[in-house]
Amino acid sequence: MKVLVFAPELCDAQLGCEETCSLTWFKEANHDKSAIRILEAEGRTGKYTANVCTQCGQCIDVCPTLAIQRDKRGVVRINKDLCVGCLSCVGFCPYGAMRMHPDYTVPFKCVACGSCAKSCPTGALAVLDLPDAPLTATEKRLLGGV
Amino acid sequence: MENLLMKDGHHRLLAEFRYTPPKVERGYANQTLFVDVSNNTIAARPVDERTKRTFIGGRGFGLWLLWNAVKGTTRWNDPENEVILSSGPIGGTTVYPGAGKSIAVSLSPLTETVVDSNVGGYFGPLLKFAGWDAIELQGIAEEEVIVFIDGNQGLVQILTAPHESSDSYVLPGQIVDLFAQSPEERRAVSSVTSGPGAEHSLMGCLNVSFYDVRRQFVRLKQAGRGGIGTVFRHKKVKALVVKYVGVKGDSNVPADYADLASVGSKMHREICEQDPLMNDMRGGGTTMLTRIMNDFDLLPVHNYRFGSHPEAKNLYKSEFTPYFSLGIPDGCWYGCTLACARCVDRLTPRTGPYQGQVVHVDAPEYETVAAVGSNCGIFDPHAVLEANFYCDLYGIDTISYGTALAFAMECYETGILNPERAGGLDLRFGNAAAMLELLHQMASGTGFGPTFGLGVRRMKRIFAEKYGADPRFLLDIGMECKGLEYSEYVSKESIAQQAGYGLANKGPQHDEAWLIFMDAVSKQIPTFEDKAEALHYFPMFRTWFGLNGLCKLPWNDVEPADNKKVHSPRVAARVPEHVGNYIRLFKAVTGRQDVNEPEDLVRMSEPAYNFQRLFNLKMGYGTREHDAIPYRSMGPVTVEEYESRAERYDSQLREVDIDPQGKSTLEKVALLRAHREKRYQLLVDAVYRRRGWTADGIPTLETVRRLEIDYPDVLDLLKQHNVQ
Ligand code: SF4
Ligand code: SF4
Ligand code: SF4
Numbered sequence: 001m002k003v004l005v006f007a008p009e010l011c012d013a014q015l016g017c018e019e020t021c022s023l024t025w026f027k028e029a030n031h032d033k034s035a036i037r038i039l040e041a042e043g044r045t046g047k048y049t050a051n052v053c054t055q056c057g058q059c060i061d062v063c064p065t066l067a068i069q070r071d072k073r074g075v076v077r078i079n080k081d082l083c084v085g086c087l088s089c090v091g092f093c094p095y096g097a098m099r100m101h102p103d104y105t106v107p108f109k110c111v112a113c114g115s116c117a118k119s120c121p122t123g124a125l126a127v128l129d130l131p132d133a134p135l136t137a138t139e140k141r142l143l144g145g146v
Numbered sequence: 147m148e149n150l151l152m153k154d155g156h157h158r159l160l161a162e163f164r165y166t167p168p169k170v171e172r173g174y175a176n177q178t179l180f181v182d183v184s185n186n187t188i189a190a191r192p193v194d195e196r197t198k199r200t201f202i203g204g205r206g207f208g209l210w211l212l213w214n215a216v217k218g219t220t221r222w223n224d225p226e227n228e229v230i231l232s233s234g235p236i237g238g239t240t241v242y243p244g245a246g247k248s249i250a251v252s253l254s255p256l257t258e259t260v261v262d263s264n265v266g267g268y269f270g271p272l273l274k275f276a277g278w279d280a281i282e283l284q285g286i287a288e289e290e291v292i293v294f295i296d297g298n299q300g301l302v303q304i305l306t307a308p309h310e311s312s313d314s315y316v317l318p319g320q321i322v323d324l325f326a327q328s329p330e331e332r333r334a335v336s337s338v339t340s341g342p343g344a345e346h347s348l349m350g351c352l353n354v355s356f357y358d359v360r361r362q363f364v365r366l367k368q369a370g371r372g373g374i375g376t377v378f379r380h381k382k383v384k385a386l387v388v389k390y391v392g393v394k395g396d397s398n399v400p401a402d403y404a405d406l407a408s409v410g411s412k413m414h415r416e417i418c419e420q421d422p423l424m425n426d427m428r429g430g431g432t433t434m435l436t437r438i439m440n441d442f443d444l445l446p447v448h449n450y451r452f453g454s455h456p457e458a459k460n461l462y463k464s465e466f467t468p469y470f471s472l473g474i475p476d477g478c479w480y481g482c483t484l485a486c487a488r489c490v491d492r493l494t495p496r497t498g499p500y501q502g503q504v505v506h507v508d509a510p511e512y513e514t515v516a517a518v519g520s521n522c523g524i525f526d527p528h529a530v531l532e533a534n535f536y537c538d539l540y541g542i543d544t545i546s547y548g549t550a551l552a553f554a555m556e557c558y559e560t561g562i563l564n565p566e567r568a569g570g571l572d573l574r575f576g577n578a579a580a581m582l583e584l585l586h587q588m589a590s591g592t593g594f595g596p597t598f599g600l601g602v603r604r605m606k607r608i609f610a611e612k613y614g615a616d617p618r619f620l621l622d623i624g625m626e627c628k629g630l631e632y633s634e635y636v637s638k639e640s641i642a643q644q645a646g647y648g649l650a651n652k653g654p655q656h657d658e659a660w661l662i663f664m665d666a667v668s669k670q671i672p673t674f675e676d677k678a679e680a681l682h683y684f685p686m687f688r689t690w691f692g693l694n695g696l697c698k699l700p701w702n703d704v705e706p707a708d709n710k711k712v713h714s715p716r717v718a719a720r721v722p723e724h725v726g727n728y729i730r731l732f733k734a735v736t737g738r739q740d741v742n743e744p745e746d747l748v749r750m751s752e753p754a755y756n757f758q759r760l761f762n763l764k765m766g767y768g769t770r771e772h773d774a775i776p777y778r779s780m781g782p783v784t785v786e787e788y789e790s791r792a793e794r795y796d797s798q799l800r801e802v803d804i805d806p807q808g809k810s811t812l813e814k815v816a817l818l819r820a821h822r823e824k825r826y827q828l829l830v831d832a833v834y835r836r837r838g839w840t841a842d843g844i845p846t847l848e849t850v851r852r853l854e855i856d857y858p859d860v861l862d863l864l865k866q867h868n869v870q
Contacts, residue, residue, distance in 0.1 A: 063475065086410075088414050091417065091418050137472075
């Protein structure tokens with residue numbers, strides 16, 4: 001599965017990634033509409049962490065309408081037509097990486113498109129192909145397992 | 147749509163009404179739908195601002211519409227009686243947990259006055275998005291009909307339905323097949339149905355459906371209390387169906403979506419973190435209560451004689467969870483992350499029409515477990531699940547069923563009933579086979595079913611008149627008030643709960659007040675004034691949920707991590723942060739700016755609450771004599787009961803300066819009784835005062851004026867009762 005990964009030692013917190021993300025997906029430079037957030041690491045000035053979706057898939061089991069599913073690249077995606085805007089996924093993401101913005105009723109998250117990685121001058125971001133996450137209860141059920 | 151249904155030749159179109167679906171505004175569609183199946187008329191009725199202000203929605207709208215539809219002489223089986231369903235302004239919100247309830251209102255066959263019952267499932271929200279704040283169903287059809295509302299096309303139809311099953315296991319699935327035109331549309335269809343048990347008894351329930359996209363079958367939630375399913379089937383309505391495609395996070399068109407989304411996602415987070423540490427509702431719904439109730443001697447056993455039983459552990463959550471399929475977002479409406487609507491995907495009934503087949507059952511609530519389980523001395527989880535399955539399918543309220551059966555079992559064990567009088571059944575406590583057989587008798591209207599299905603109040607009369615039973619004994623042990631069977635808590639040690647049951651508008655259901663812990667365990671409301679205050683605050687506060695289309699569970703079945711740390715126990719019981727959430731929620735949806743304090747929510751409920759009390763008065767009830775409760779709910783009726791907790795009762799006698807030494811148990815039973823009955827009346831006095839009612843329990847003129855429910859017919863009613 002494709003996952004956006006972050007190398008903290010390379011980050012200089014220019015936040016170009018956030019701007020690129022919101023421009024790519026919402027046509028506007030707005031940090032509140034970015035799926036990736038660069039934050040100062042707790043208690044460590046000058047060190048940064050990225051809060052971004054790990055594609056773990058846990059939100060798939062939370063969505064009441066099956067709007068969240070994994071695509072062929074292994075990326076967890078929201079089908080806007082099926083989404084009823086309940087924001088359960090926002091509350092239940094273990095990483096706080098499913099986001100919402102009051103301009104929209106459908107939440108959003110990183111889909112490992114790689115735009116931010118391309119724009120990062122220091123090479124702190126990359127989309128990698130990682131081993132697949134274990135199947136969620138929903139995926140097993142849809143495969144006819146349970 | 148009409149073509150599809152007409153084509154099969156089975157569904158004749160009896161009436162059709164076209165409308166332009168209005169845009170919902172700040173939680174209201176601003177019109178209600180009137181359907182009369184006697185003469186096949188369909189009409190839209192506007193909702194005015196005063197009605198919204200006074201009655202808010204949901205139960206309030208139901209009360210107001212029904213009040214205007216019936217006279218004081220109308221009976222439950224008259225055509226003028228209605229079945230009304232309405233959600234409420236917040237209903238249909240998807241971002242806050244528990245915001246999809248509907249409230250059903252009707253004249254009850256059991257209580258002969260107005261009753262309300264709340265229910266999950268998608269009906270109420272979809273009805274609103276289809277353009278209707280409520281539906282009033284009046285009349286009695288000549289033949290079986292389905293009422294269908296298509297909220298996208300703007301179409302209401304009355305169709306004949308001669309061939310569909312009336313069994314609520316099959317029918318809701320047939321409805322989805324009929325009305326969903328693609329697999330994606332299945333979750334856009336919700337129905338209201340009942341069943342054959344409702345046709346042959348007075349304790350019929352309504353089943354409200356939602357389509358489960360993971361399990362790929364239709365699920366049901368019940369409006370159980372008060373026999374509304376009986377009214378529904380008496381109207382020869384097989385199903386009410388609504389279809390609306392296109393639910394979104396802002397379908398309710400809130401005034402302030404940003405704040406709504408913020409308070410909603412905060413609450414989801416809290417449930418994610420706190421529910422596993424607290425009640426684990428996501429793991430087993432309300433079944434966790436059995437253990438708590440048994441531990442505190444509050445679990446009804448053998449018709450409420452006792453509060454615990456050594457075998458109760460067989461009905462603990464741990465005995466049910468192996469049946470449940472977990473890991474599924476089991477909310478009864480979108481976005482309910484408390485997700486208590488668990489499901490048993492595979493059960494093989496041992497009796498009845500589905501014997502030996504694999505079926506699915508909507509998992510039992512605590513109430514069902516205690517009603518058909520411990521209260522009847524049945525400690526077999528499979529039997530409880532099977533009873534739950536058949537009750538839903540037959541359209542029977544599990545609570546009335548269990549409580550009435552516990553009464554019949556006690557009558558059987560005391561010789562009032564015998565196999566000949568009880569349809570050949572051996573109704574000893576603990577006989578699970580008889581418990582299930584009686585359900586089948588009820589559904590087919592055979593054996594003991596028809597008598598039993600009349601409920602506890604009427605059985606008492608029949609047993610006294612026909613079998614010469616001692617009417618005073620029956621009065622003491624028959625657990626009903628106002629004609630409605632008790633829900634499943636032993637209230638003997640909490641006088642506040644006794645009044646919570648006795649003063650509840652619709653009859654003894656705990657949804658108005660659940661004060662046992664506060665009163666008897668943690669002793670937070672010691673004086674009569676404290677208790678009266680709690681009996682004002684909580685019933686009003688809980689009424690507020692029913693006006694708005696909300697579920698009560700996310701209010702206090704999960705709490706912020708610091709709730710008990712930052713607040714004293716008495717304040718913590720109100721869960722202030724959640725009350726704050728509800729204020730935000732209400733403002734964000736309706737845009738009303740005059741609702742800021744917890745007291746504002748209580749004030750918002752008072753008009754509808756008092757109006758319901760007056761409705762009871764209009765129907766010939768609603769006064770002090772109808773708030774009398776059976777002594778079994780107050781204290782030990784029999785020597786056996788007294789002696790089972792002799793130490794407790796003896797010491798209570800000593801507290802009031804009665805020396806139990808040397809007295810016979812019978813004498814002690816009588817002394818304790820005199821004391822407790824007196825206290826009950828004193829508390830009733832205090833509550834009436836606090837609520838602004840006369841000593842006979844009627845809202846005073848001043849109260850009615852203050853609440854702006856001083857309609858001319860209300861003033862006439864007060865005059866008739868000499869309230870000046
Ligand atoms: S949004 Fe959260 S829960 Fe969903 S896949 Fe990403 S990290 Fe996992
Ligand atoms: S907000 Fe949309 S994607 Fe998220 S859980 Fe709700 S319906 Fe699913
Ligand atoms: S808590 Fe349970 S009953 Fe209440 S809305 Fe959620 S799923 Fe439905």
